Amino acid sequence: MATFRVIQDRSRKDPLGTSTLAHVRENVEAIQGLFRKEHGPTGLHNVLEVPKAIGSITYSASYSSTPGGLGEGGFGSLASGHNPAVGTLILTITSGICTIDMGVQVCSMVENNSLYPHIVGYNVTAANKVEFYIKKLNVGTDPTALGVAGNSWVAVDGSFDFAVFSVAYDDVAASINEMTPLTRANGLRFGSWNTLVDNTSLQNHWYKKGHTATTGVHKIFDVPVNTALIKWSGATTAGSYSAADENYKSSALALNRVSTGVVEISLASGSWTTPISAFFEADYTRTAGTGSQADIYRVVSETSKKTASKITVYIYKYTAATNIWDRADADFFAVIHSSGVP
Amino acid sequence: MTYVRLPTTLADYPVGKNDLKQQYDNQADIYNAFALKHGVGIGASPWSVSGHHSDPLVVKTVLRVSYTAGGLVSFYGTILQGPGVAPWEWITSGLVYVGIVNLTNVYAAVAVDQSSTTPVRFGTVTYQRNTRQRSFLSTPNYPTVMAVRMFERDTTSGYFNQADMGFTLTVYGVPT
Numbered sequence: 001m002a003t004f005r006v007i008q009d010r011s012r013k014d015p016l017g018t019s020t021l022a023h024v025r026e027n028v029e030a031i032q033g034l035f036r037k038e039h040g041p042t043g044l045h046n047v048l049e050v051p052k053a054i055g056s057i058t059y060s061a062s063y064s065s066t067p068g069g070l071g072e073g074g075f076g077s078l079a080s081g082h083n084p085a086v087g088t089l090i091l092t093i094t095s096g097i098c099t100i101d102m103g104v105q106v107c108s109m110v111e112n113n114s115l116y117p118h119i120v121g122y123n124v125t126a127a128n129k130v131e132f133y134i135k136k137l138n139v140g141t142d143p144t145a146l147g148v149a150g151n152s153w154v155a156v157d158g159s160f161d162f163a164v165f166s167v168a169y170d171d172v173a174a175s176i177n178e179m180t181p182l183t184r185a186n187g188l189r190f191g192s193w194n195t196l197v198d199n200t201s202l203q204n205h206w207y208k209k210g211h212t213a214t215t216g217v218h219k220i221f222d223v224p225v226n227t228a229l230i231k232w233s234g235a236t237t238a239g240s241y242s243a244a245d246e247n248y249k250s251s252a253l254a255l256n257r258v259s260t261g262v263v264e265i266s267l268a269s270g271s272w273t274t275p276i277s278a279f280f281e282a283d284y285t286r287t288a289g290t291g292s293q294a295d296i297y298r299v300v301s302e303t304s305k306k307t308a309s310k311i312t313v314y315i316y317k318y319t320a321a322t323n324i325w326d327r328a329d330a331d332f333f334a335v336i337h338s339s340g341v342p
Numbered sequence: 343m344t345y346v347r348l349p350t351t352l353a354d355y356p357v358g359k360n361d362l363k364q365q366y367d368n369q370a371d372i373y374n375a376f377a378l379k380h381g382v383g384i385g386a387s388p389w390s391v392s393g394h395h396s397d398p399l400v401v402k403t404v405l406r407v408s409y410t411a412g413g414l415v416s417f418y419g420t421i422l423q424g425p426g427v428a429p430w431e432w433i434t435s436g437l438v439y440v441g442i443v444n445l446t447n448v449y450a451a452v453a454v455d456q457s458s459t460t461p462v463r464f465g466t467v468t469y470q471r472n473t474r475q476r477s478f479l480s481t482p483n484y485p486t487v488m489a490v491r492m493f494e495r496d497t498t499s500g501y502f503n504q505a506d507m508g509f510t511l512t513v514y515g516v517p518t
Contacts (some may be wrong), residue, residue, distance in 0.1 A: 020362070027369045034373075034380055038395060049394075049401040088459055103406040103510035106453045120455040120465045122510075133459045153462045163500050165404040165512065193361075200368050207372055216378030224399045227514050229449045247398040247516070252408035282466045283453040299464055320501055333449040333467075335514065 021196075028199045035206060040169070045210055048221045051105075051163040052097045054337060056277055057132070058109070058159040065091075066275045068221040068337055073281050089132045089156025090125075092164070096164035100127045107133070107279040108301040109159035110314060113262075115145040117316040117325060118298050119153065134158040137325055146316075149323045163337075217249055218240060225249045225272065226336040229283065230263070232329040239329060253334070261315040261327030265334065270307045272338035278302055278311055281330040291321040300332045311336070357366040362363030370451025387440045402445055405430065407438065408455065436493065442486040450488050455508030460503075462495035466510055488513065 003140050022273030040046030046067040054068040057078075080090040101124075108118035116137045123131040134157065138151030211221045228246040230253070233239040241255040241263055282298035303312045379397040395402075407430065411461040442448050452465040467490050494505035 010374065024362070027366070027373065031369065031373050031376065034376055038380070047395070048404050080353045085459070101406055103512065104453050105451055105510065105512050107451075119462060121454050121461075121463050123458070124457055133456060135462055151495060151502065153495065155459060163512075165401070166509070173395055196365060200365060200372070201455065204368065207376060211375065213380065216375040216380075216442065218379060218397060223397065227399055227449070229447075245449060245516075247447075247514075267457075279451050282448075283468045298466065318502060325499065333451060333514075335451065337368050 015333060024196055028203070031203050031209055032199075033204065038168075039206060045220070046168045046186075048103075048165055048167050048244075050165075052102070052166050052169075053091075053093050054163040054222060054277055056109075056159070056161050056275060057091070059157045063089060063157070068275060068277050068339075080253070083157065085155070085340055086157055088133045089134065089157075091130045091132065093128045093130065093164060095128045097169045098127055100124060102127075102130070102166040104130060104281055105163040105165070106132065107161050107281075109161065109306075110301045110303060112303050112305045112312075113265050113311075114301070114303070114314060117314070118158055118160075118301050119299060120158070122162075125258060130162075130164065132160065132162070133327055134160065139325070146326045147324060151318070151323055151325070161279060163277070163279070211217065221275075221337050221339050222336075224335050224336065225338045226251075226253055226267075228332065228334050230265075230334055231331045232257065241329075245336075257329070258312075259327075261317070261329055263313045263315070265311045265313060265336075266309055272336070274308050275339060276308070276311070277335075277337040278306065279335040280313055281333040282315070283333060298328065298330045298332075300330075308338075396517045398447070398514070400514075401512050402515050402517070403442070403511075403513040405418065405440060405513070406508075407511075408508040409506050432506075434487075434504070435506055436491060438492075438509075440488045440511060440513075442488060442513060442515065444514070444518050445486060446518050448486045448488065448513060448515040450513045451510055452490050452492075452512075453510045454492055455510070461507075463493065463505070463507055464488060465492040465507075467491070467511065480512045486515075 038045060038047035038050070051068075056066040058064055058066065063078055063083055077092050079090070082090045082092070083228060084090065104122040104124070106120050106122055110116065110118050115332075116178070118136050120132055120134045123133070125131055132260075134155065135153040136156040136158065137145065138152045139145060140148035189278055210218055210222075212219045226248045228243040228248075230241055230243050232241055239257070241257050243255065244254055245255045251267040251269040254266045255270040256266075277309045280300040280302055281338035282300045299316050301314050301316070303314065305312060311332075313332070315328055315330050315332065316325055317330070318325050379400075380395055406468055430438055433439055450467045452467045454463045454465045467488055488511065489510055490509060492505060492507050492509060493502040494507065495501070496503050
């Protein structure tokens with residue numbers, strides 16, 4: 001890969017120098033080399049680490065979808081037959097952007113103040129199809145669903161956020177006009193000048209597709225706006241939550257423990273921009289070794305009532321000894337996507 | 343600085359020193375902004391050489407592991423891409439360790455694979471430090487280990503047991 005060459009001010013004011021022009025040309029290649037590694041032909045991200053498809057699937061009498069952000073890479077659709085059975089949702093992804101080896105991130109959304117934890121799993125059935133299976137704890141009745149012995153689950157239609165990751169679909173990536181290395185006597189000719197200008201213009205256009213100029217901040221839905229490990233103080237009463245290892249675009253998180261296992265998440269300053277897709281993952285008890293059936297298992301879900309100003313998270317615990325699900329405080333990971341830079 | 347669109351020229355356009363200077367300044371702006379989130383200049387780590395995202399907000403590694411029943415240890419899979427790639431090792435039923443390289447402040451999410459609607463499954467993930475060392479964990483190259491634990495409801499007992507199944511692990515972290 002070409003190296004970006006710093007051209008001293010004196011030299012760049014000398015339009016007749018072949019070596020200066022050659023460095024400018026090399027800089028085009030240097031930028032291109034960096035860019036094409038993880039970006040596609042139109043400037044959109046094209047790499048495993050950035051989702052090819054991301055958004056929300058919500059259920060209220062019927063399924064609907066909310067693509068995340070600007071449509072980078074193609075979201076897909078709820079094609080005919082997307083709900084073949086209760087608790088099964090088939091997402092059809094835009095063809096040609098994923099492989100059968102795609103990875104999936106998914107997080108359940110439950111109704112406000114839900115007493116029933118949800119679980120969702122995935123099954124990649126084709127290079128453009130992912131099936132999701134949604135289940136809900138099926139013990140007790142409101143308001144005693146939690147705290148009742150039992151561990152049966154039933155398939156239900158429900159809401160969830162998802163992201164699909166897959167390898168780059170076009171290794172060629174963005175193309176610029178090929179430039180012949182400048183040699184002595186090439187000097188400054190209109191053809192080479194035009195190509196230089198055009199290439200830099202293209203690169204600027206591609207770059208601004210997903211990045212804020214001057215700061216480099218990602219401004220697309222595909223890249224989260226907040227990520228953090230959210231830690232519970234461990235106190236049994238009057239404890240609190242705090243964020244650790246936090247990364248964010250515009251503002252740190254503010255955390256409010258409403259009650260046992262119920263946490264409100266917002267921004268310390270400002271708010272997100274809808275739509276929002278959020279992923280939470282329980283950080284299970286740090287017991288070394290292989291664990292045992294007596295360990296406590298936790299699942300984190302979040303409400304479909306999320307707004308630009310607040311996301312509510314519910315945490316559930318399963319105690320094998322008593323075969324009971326209940327609310328509990330716990331550490332968890334949070335990844336929040338929102339449109340643009342809030 | 344702000345990107346300035348320069349004119350292309352006809353044969354007799356008098357390209358001057360200010361044009362060349364602006365052309366270079368435009369390039370420098372793009373390069374510098376790009377470098378901020380794409381791994382340029384991060385020491386000798388893999389993040390510094392390739393244009394990979396170094397933005398802490400971007401996923402660093404996606405690990406998709408599939409499972410085929412019929413063998414005692416029958417995981418297979420590949421870590422697909424990224425400087426944060428690391429080996430993984432099956433520890434026991436429903437427990438896999440993943441070594442993470444060149445990342446700090448690591449956290450992750452796991453989603454579990456299933457081939458039908460029937461099993462009730464979920465997974466969890468955590469840091470796993472100071473545990474018994476595995477071969478790939480015994481070197482300082484993999485200072486961070488994420489432990490993935492997977493559970494399936496036993497239809498006979500009605501309880502959750504650790505069980506092998508496919509999963510996707512998405513890892514976030516700050517490049518080092």
